[in-house]
Amino acid sequence: MSPRRKFVAGNWKMHTTIAEGRELARAIRAQLEGVEGVRIAVIPPFTSVAAVAEVLRSSRIEVGGQDLHWEEKGAFTGEVSGPMLRDAGASLVLVGHSERRQYFGETDESANRKVRAALATGLSPVLCVGETLAERDGGRTLEVVGRQVREGLAGLTPDELGRVCIAYEPVWAIGTGRTAAPEQAQEVHAAVRSILRELGGNVADAIPILYGGSVKPDNAPALLALPDVDGALVGGASLKASSFSAIVRAAI
Ligand code: 13P
Numbered sequence: 001m002s003p004r005r006k007f008v009a010g011n012w013k014m015h016t017t018i019a020e021g022r023e024l025a026r027a028i029r030a031q032l033e034g035v036e037g038v039r040i041a042v043i044p045p046f047t048s049v050a051a052v053a054e055v056l057r058s059s060r061i062e063v064g065g066q067d068l069h070w071e072e073k074g075a076f077t078g079e080v081s082g083p084m085l086r087d088a089g090a091s092l093v094l095v096g097h098s099e100r101r102q103y104f105g106e107t108d109e110s111a112n113r114k115v116r117a118a119l120a121t122g123l124s125p126v127l128c129v130g131e132t133l134a135e136r137d138g139g140r141t142l143e144v145v146g147r148q149v150r151e152g153l154a155g156l157t158p159d160e161l162g163r164v165c166i167a168y169e170p171v172w173a174i175g176t177g178r179t180a181a182p183e184q185a186q187e188v189h190a191a192v193r194s195i196l197r198e199l200g201g202n203v204a205d206a207i208p209i210l211y212g213g214s215v216k217p218d219n220a221p222a223l224l225a226l227p228d229v230d231g232a233l234v235g236g237a238s239l240k241a242s243s244f245s246a247i248v249r250a251a252i
Contacts (some may be wrong), residue, residue: 010238021048053089114192173213
């Protein structure tokens with residue numbers, strides 16, 4: 001029996017107006033009423049965080065941000081800080097999502113600054129890592145993911161490490177309908193777990209490592225049954241209350 005409670009989070013990416021976000025949050029709340037034994041979060045775009053948090057107030061469903069800046073405030077046009085996200089009702093934040101790395105110049109170094117900023121604000125950072133198809137085909141998966149984990153978490157104390165989550169999202173599986181085979185996912189999750197042990201000792205056994213990349217209700221049970229897969233970071237399937245709820249139920 002794993003010492004870790006499963007964790008399922010829905011990354012809404014750049015979808016939903018405020019009204020749509022409220023509606024989706026209401027539907028998810030209704031469908032998951034009474035569901036226990038699993039940690040649940042939704043991660044709307046910045047504009048909807050406060051409205052969604054309002055809808056989910058006094059429920060067990062947490063709200064997160066998709067990114068943050070490492071400074072608390074200042075002349076950084078277009079950026080949103082950890083304290084602002086907290087103020088809007090967020091308790092967690094994605095850091096270093098592959099779409100941020102691919103399209104917006106996120107690096108391991110900026111991800112590390114953001115992880116530290118999130119922790120300093122009291123937000124739980126979800127550090128996203130994953131290889132591209134070329135990296136996998138070149139046999140570099142564990143090297144790339146290992147570097148992303150080590151550099152993203154550089155300088156954290158064991159206590160801080162204990163407040164971090166990792167999401168392994170192979171880039172080639174995101175939004176493509178291609179999912180990592182269970183043995184591919186388990187191999188990388190186990191490798192991440194051993195790096196976490198090196199970094200944080202026993203704390204590593206409590207750190208959730210989520211899998212992301214075309215997780216759907218039909219493939220979720222096999223992925224969530226793997227020993228080192230502690231949950232799912234869901235994109236497309238989190239935009240429908242029915243499919244998101246089915247994935248959450250598969251985690252119990
Ligand atoms: P999809 O589930 O749409 O492949 O997205 C995964 C993801 O990037 C979640 O952060």
